[in-house]
Each structure stands twice: as C-alpha cells, then as structure tokens.
Amino acid sequence: MPATFPTFAELLPPTKSAPHAGIRWTLTAAGKGLLSIEAPRKCAVYVVVEFQTAWAGRAFHFECLGGQSDKDSLKGGYDVFIGRPHETRCDCKGWAYGRGKPCRHIAAVRAIIENGWMDCPANLDADSGNTEPNELPETI
C-alpha cells in the first residue's frame, strides 16, 4: 500500500455480535478503497468500490480479500446499497438474518460516507483511477 494515502480509523456503533468493532479505510483511487473491519478476535479485509446505481442512494461492491467468517463471501463479495432506511440493504447473511438491522458492512459504509472518506482528496487523480503514488517534484 503506498504510504501517500492516509488511512482513517473509526469505531462502529456497537452491535450484539460485535460490540467493539472498528474500521480502517484507505482511499486508493476515486470511489475505491481498502477497508478492514476489525473486531477483537478477527479482522476482515475488503476492496470497496462505489458504483453507479439508478436507485436513490449510493451503491458499493465489497470484494472480500480474507478474514470473513462467511466462506461463501469469498465467491463474489457483497453489494451494499445505502438509501432511505427501509431501502438500505446488503447481500451478506448477517443482513438477511438480521431482519433489516444494519450489518457491519452497512455500518462501515455509513461511517465512510458520513466522514467524507469516499471523496477524493486533491492529491489523487480522479480521472485515471491511478493507484501509483505521484512523485513529488524535487525542490532545490
């Protein structure tokens, strides 16, 4: 991971299954970043990419890189949609079984949006999606 990209950390709202979970987020390109969801005994890592949706809200794809307790998740990842409360949804089993309660993916994406972490900082090139660090010009 290039050191030029700042990593942000945030605690998630406590839930029954994960009362002390937190996230780390590193934006690597416009609309794309590396997310780890960390609980005391486990850490799940994802590449999160925002994609266009016709729905009124924001949609994200979670590509699972490892650490997930749900082994099925490694096959295709999850799509997470953040819209009005009754429209918010996630593909994971936790959300399906939670009867509409936010799962950790939804909580993580909400935190990323609320903190403005998905918004491209000025030092990233929004057009190219280039993840290579830019060389700083030498000063004399």
Ligand SMILES: [Zn+2]
């Ligand atoms: Zn989920």
